[in-house]
Amino acid sequence: MSFDDDAQEVPSQEQLLKELQTLQSRLDEIESLSNEEFIRSIAEKNFVGISIVSKNKKYLYANPAFATLTGYSYQEFMAISPFTLIYKDDIQAVKSRIENRMSEGNPPLQYETRILAKNGDIKWVEVSTSPIIFQKQEATLVIVFDITESKRAEESHKQSEEHYRALVNASSNLIWVMDADGKLAQCFGDEIYCVERKLRDIKGSGWLEAIHPDDRERVKQLWFEAVKTGETFETEYRISRTKGIYSYALAKGVPVRSDEGNIIEWVGTLTDITEQKLSEQKLRQKEEQLAEARKIEAIGHLAGGVAHNFNNMLTVIENYTQILLQQIEPEHDFYTPLKGIEKAADRCATLTNQLLAFGRKQFLVTKDIDLNKLISDLSPKIRRLCGGNVEILSNLNLLSANINADPEKLEQCLLTVIANSCDDMKNGGTLKIETSLMDVQNLKSDSQDFFSAGHCVLITISDNGVGMDKETLAGLFEPFFFFKSTQPNKGLEMASVYGIIKQSNGHITVKSEINKGTTYKFYFPIVEEEFKQVQSKTQLSSFESKIILLVDDEEQVREIVEVLLNTIGYETLSAESGESALRIAEEFPDKIDLLMTDMSMPGMNGLTLAEKMKSLRPDIRIIITSGDSEWIVGKKLSLGDVAFLQKPFSLQELRRKVREVID
Numbered sequence: 001m002s003f004d005d006d007a008q009e010v011p012s013q014e015q016l017l018k019e020l021q022t023l024q025s026r027l028d029e030i031e032s033l034s035n036e037e038f039i040r041s042i043a044e045k046n047f048v049g050i051s052i053v054s055k056n057k058k059y060l061y062a063n064p065a066f067a068t069l070t071g072y073s074y075q076e077f078m079a080i081s082p083f084t085l086i087y088k089d090d091i092q093a094v095k096s097r098i099e100n101r102m103s104e105g106n107p108p109l110q111y112e113t114r115i116l117a118k119n120g121d122i123k124w125v126e127v128s129t130s131p132i133i134f135q136k137q138e139a140t141l142v143i144v145f146d147i148t149e150s151k152r153a154e155e156s157h158k159q160s161e162e163h164y165r166a167l168v169n170a171s172s173n174l175i176w177v178m179d180a181d182g183k184l185a186q187c188f189g190d191e192i193y194c195v196e197r198k199l200r201d202i203k204g205s206g207w208l209e210a211i212h213p214d215d216r217e218r219v220k221q222l223w224f225e226a227v228k229t230g231e232t233f234e235t236e237y238r239i240s241r242t243k244g245i246y247s248y249a250l251a252k253g254v255p256v257r258s259d260e261g262n263i264i265e266w267v268g269t270l271t272d273i274t275e276q277k278l279s280e281q282k283l284r285q286k287e288e289q290l291a292e293a294r295k296i297e298a299i300g301h302l303a304g305g306v307a308h309n310f311n312n313m314l315t316v317i318e319n320y321t322q323i324l325l326q327q328i329e330p331e332h333d334f335y336t337p338l339k340g341i342e343k344a345a346d347r348c349a350t351l352t353n354q355l356l357a358f359g360r361k362q363f364l365v366t367k368d369i370d371l372n373k374l375i376s377d378l379s380p381k382i383r384r385l386c387g388g389n390v391e392i393l394s395n396l397n398l399l400s401a402n403i404n405a406d407p408e409k410l411e412q413c414l415l416t417v418i419a420n421s422c423d424d425m426k427n428g429g430t431l432k433i434e435t436s437l438m439d440v441q442n443l444k445s446d447s448q449d450f451f452s453a454g455h456c457v458l459i460t461i462s463d464n465g466v467g468m469d470k471e472t473l474a475g476l477f478e479p480f481f482f483f484k485s486t487q488p489n490k491g492l493e494m495a496s497v498y499g500i501i502k503q504s505n506g507h508i509t510v511k512s513e514i515n516k517g518t519t520y521k522f523y524f525p526i527v528e529e530e531f532k533q534v535q536s537k538t539q540l541s542s543f544e545s546k547i548i549l550l551v552d553d554e555e556q557v558r559e560i561v562e563v564l565l566n567t568i569g570y571e572t573l574s575a576e577s578g579e580s581a582l583r584i585a586e587e588f589p590d591k592i593d594l595l596m597t598d599m600s601m602p603g604m605n606g607l608t609l610a611e612k613m614k615s616l617r618p619d620i621r622i623i624i625t626s627g628d629s630e631w632i633v634g635k636k637l638s639l640g641d642v643a644f645l646q647k648p649f650s651l652q653e654l655r656r657k658v659r660e661v662i663d
Helices: 013-044 064-070 088-103 148-170 206-210 213-229 274-327 335-358 371-377 379-386 407-423 470-474 490-503 528-538 555-567 578-587 606-616 651-662
Strands: 049-054 059-062 109-116 122-134 137-146 174-179 184-188 233-242 245-257 263-272 367-369 390-396 403-405 429-439 455-463 507-513 517-525 547-551 571-575 594-598 621-626 642-646
Touching: 013 059, 049 064, 049 122, 064 137, 088 109, 122 148, 206 213, 213 233, 233 263, 245 274, 274 335, 367 371, 367 407, 371 379, 371 390, 371 407, 371 429, 371 455, 379 390, 379 407, 379 429, 403 407, 403 517, 407 429, 407 455, 407 490, 407 517, 470 507, 490 507, 547 555, 547 578, 555 571, 555 594, 555 651, 571 578, 578 594, 578 606, 594 606, 594 651, 606 621, 621 651, 642 651
Parallel strands: 390 429, 547 571, 547 594, 594 621, 621 642
Antiparallel strands: 049 059, 049 137, 109 122, 122 137, 174 184, 174 263, 233 245, 245 263, 367 403, 429 455, 455 517, 507 517
């Protein structure tokens, strides 16, 4: 047998390639089946919903957990589209996510959406997708986690938080939460509370910066002591609202503990108590005023009683002294000592009279008094008291309204106060004396309580002298407080002023600050019936003083007209030219009721001034005065509220024309 007979046939290259391809296909099939079995073996036992979807959006597989979640059987899955399960409002969003994933090369995708179960229930799920090969084709592995319960809890928490925030917003309190270490974690309602800096922006210990510097250290110590001990925290302090402005707040906080008893956080409130604190302050002031009034009242009763008895003894001393003096000659050795006794008795009599005045036991000879006339008659005495280095300004509201008082005692009170003011201005200053008529309803509460409904006259005496400190001001009306002076009897002068004013049914208040001066205010009830008669005669529409801007280039004319206007009860501003008058009108802050101007003046005449003044102050009324009325003949004024007064005019004519135009 030859070698050639025993040799086998060698396969061709093409045969080898074909066999290799068949083998590879078989191996791929085995691998595919292996992967499929592997996936099934995992998916079937998993509690998480797992499905596989083909590229043409058909289910290739769904595990039992997915069937349980959706309510569909395996056979039903094979007949429906995956989009059948997506809740209608979420379908477009899911499609967009899938398209984006496909365009980016099938990366893994994870998202939340809602599905519609077979029974109509809507469930929240978290979906994770990954590309795989399944049953010899490209597919998508879809893993679905049921998050319905967590979503419901989240929604419930959100609703609870919104409900909580609504409750906070409905209240005027700020709610705060601190961590276990006492540092700010959260706060609600700060928009309502309107603190200068939002507390949510200064978490940690920064919230202390909103507290008034004088309260900060105290609050800090109290807070961290509460954190250390775990006790309830409660305190009041001032908190910044806007720069430099503080409000009062009440802070309360309680610890929140775990089941083991450990503090996990603090919860508290911040309540605005500004109105309450201001009311408490007013109440304290009222109580202090009442206590002071009762103290002075008690001292007054004592002083009055002592003075009454002392007067009896002085009567004996003075009369015996007089008898002895009448029986001896001036050359007698006892004459000078007796005159000394007489002089001392006179001084004691003055003191007892002051004590009686303070105790409101003086005999007052009262009558109806025109205060403005009384003050005007006192002008020479006031000038002598103040000397040449004190400027005296007066502004007397001459709407007639009398008061009922003892004129001599009232003069004594006014001169005493004026003397004290002048003592405060030894280096010069300004003394202002003003009278005004007020409705009791418009008085501040500290003065309103002393009068019933109606009207009262207010006398204001103010200076810009050295002023008084709080201690001096508090004891001002106490007998023998020795108010600022070592002069004899000074210790009773302000006490007697107080007594006379009170005995006259009046009231007095004093305000003073060091280096800012002192203001005394005397309130007296008016004789109402007389006031009503005067009010009817004058036909004035209100108690407010009217302001007249007087313009005349002749100084003497301007001065006499200003005196006349003041005499009939008007306040005046004066100017020597139209230009000056316009400057005053631009700068003066209050209402000017009437412009009274001369017609013929250098530069700007009265008519031009009236036109410019009307554009500047449309509500102003105008009187043009002139010694020559020819200019007005044939002219028609288009200004409105303009009247003409011929010079020369009398006081009666001036009063009638001004009231006609103003009222």
